[in-house]
Amino acid sequence: MIYTVTLNPSVDYIVEVEDVQLGGLNRTTNDMTFPGGKGINVSRVLNRYDIPTTALGFVGGFTGSYIKNILNDEGVQTDFVETNGNTRINVKLKSTDETEINGRGPVISQSQLQLFLQKINGLEKGDILVIAGSIPSTLPTTIYEEIAELAQRKELRLVADVSGAALPLMIGYRPFFMKPNHHEIGELYGVEINTVEEAATYGKKLIDDGVENVVVSMAGNGAVYLSKDKVLIATVPKGTVKNSVGAGDSLVAGFLAQYSKTNNFEEAFRYGVATGSATAFSDDLCQIPDVEALLPQVIVTEWK
Numbered sequence: 247m248i249y250t251v252t253l254n255p256s257v258d259y260i261v262e263v264e265d266v267q268l269g270g271l272n273r274t275t276n277d278m279t280f281p282g283g284k285g286i287n288v289s290r291v292l293n294r295y296d297i298p299t300t301a302l303g304f305v306g307g308f309t310g311s312y313i314k315n316i317l318n319d320e321g322v323q324t325d326f327v328e329t330n331g332n333t334r335i336n337v338k339l340k341s342t343d344e345t346e347i348n349g350r351g352p353v354i355s356q357s358q359l360q361l362f363l364q365k366i367n368g369l370e371k372g373d374i375l376v377i378a379g380s381i382p383s384t385l386p387t388t389i390y391e392e393i394a395e396l397a398q399r400k401e402l403r404l405v406a407d408v409s410g411a412a413l414p415l416m417i418g419y420r421p422f423f424m425k426p427n428h429h430e431i432g433e434l435y436g437v438e439i440n441t442v443e444e445a446a447t448y449g450k451k452l453i454d455d456g457v458e459n460v461v462v463s464m465a466g467n468g469a470v471y472l473s474k475d476k477v478l479i480a481t482v483p484k485g486t487v488k489n490s491v492g493a494g495d496s497l498v499a500g501f502l503a504q505y506s507k508t509n510n511f512e513e514a515f516r517y518g519v520a521t522g523s524a525t526a527f528s529d530d531l532c533q534i535p536d537v538e539a540l541l542p543q544v545i546v547t548e549w550k
């Protein structure tokens with residue numbers, strides 16, 4: 247089973263405004279709502295691949311009910327801990343630029359946190375555990391380390407798609423898979439990464455430090471896969487970006503889905519990239535026929 251953790255889920259409210267005027271009244275030309283949060287996005291896409299998945303984390307209030315209802319209607323299993331306050335609403339404003347306003351999220355109490363950790367403690371050896379997204383301000387900043395330690399003790403396969411201070415802390419737990427984008431890995435090593443060659447050079451450091459599989463994504467400019475034995479580079483499909491929210495999460499889901507089906511990392515990488523792009527070219531997260539249509543554009547070659 248693939249479990250995903252979203253500590254701070256969201257209702258993503260996507261609003262399109264032709265030419266937004268700060269300080270004025272703006273009217274939308276289109277608006278949509280989706281269940282959001284990085285782990286939840288991974289679960290939704292895994293489910294579209296018919297891969298069994300359970301979403302864990304914290305939800306509450308009317309926004310929390312909305313998320314649970316949609317996930318359950320789609321067939322994603324959920325085992326959330328209920329918070330007293332409402333799950334946050336994250337505003338994604340699409341105008342001439344894409345602007346995001348992510349909420350703070352509800353307070354999570356000590357007892358709610360303990361309930362959540364008990365659920366992780368109930369997972370079984372070999373299960374995949376995906377941790378992704380930010381840590382809400384009412385949880386200890388060490389929460390990802392605590393989860394990673396549990397995962398190590400229980401012999402779970404850890405997937406860590408985290409950024410900022412959490413990223414270097416996860417490396418020591420030797421995750422099965424990490425997917426930094428080129429900004430995140432650049433920040434980690436204090437460099438600017440502009441080319442796939444540079445991404446490969448710095449991605450290799452994560453492998454040397456014990457991460458089993460790494461994909462460094464570079465939005466529309468290519469992607470790199472690294473393991474101890476292989477470095478692969480992929481071209482990324484061309485298309486019109488409709489909504490890049492969740493593209494990185496979709497890459498993670500596509501990678502894990504195809505790996506679960508084939509045990510082949512090269513195929514997993516190819517599907518991961520196509521899945522990320524299919525989401526970037528869709529309003530919501532992608533549908534699998536869209537991924538399949540993009541696959542021929544993902545050319546994977548070995549990097550020497």
Ligand SMILES: Nc1ncnc2c1ncn2[C@@H]1O[C@H](COP(=O)(O)OP(=O)(O)OP(=O)(O)O)[C@@H](O)[C@H]1O
Pocket residue numbers: 426427428463464465466467468469482483484485487490491492493494495497518519520521522523524526
């Ligand atoms: N402009 C684009 N054109 C084609 N594919 C894209 C584009 N932007 C993103 N993607 C797809 O999504 C994947 C992940 O994108 P990106 O490198 O931006 O990750 P991220 O920063 O984690 O994403 P997110 O926007 O979800 O935070 C890319 O590898 C690619 O497959």
Ligand SMILES: O=P(O)(O)OC[C@@]1(O)O[C@H](CO)[C@@H](O)[C@@H]1O
Pocket residue numbers: 254256258281282283284287336348378379380381491492493494495
């Ligand atoms: O505030 P965080 O946890 O960093 O990110 C949350 C978020 O921006 O990430 C997802 C896209 O990756 C969205 O569904 C969601 O709104």
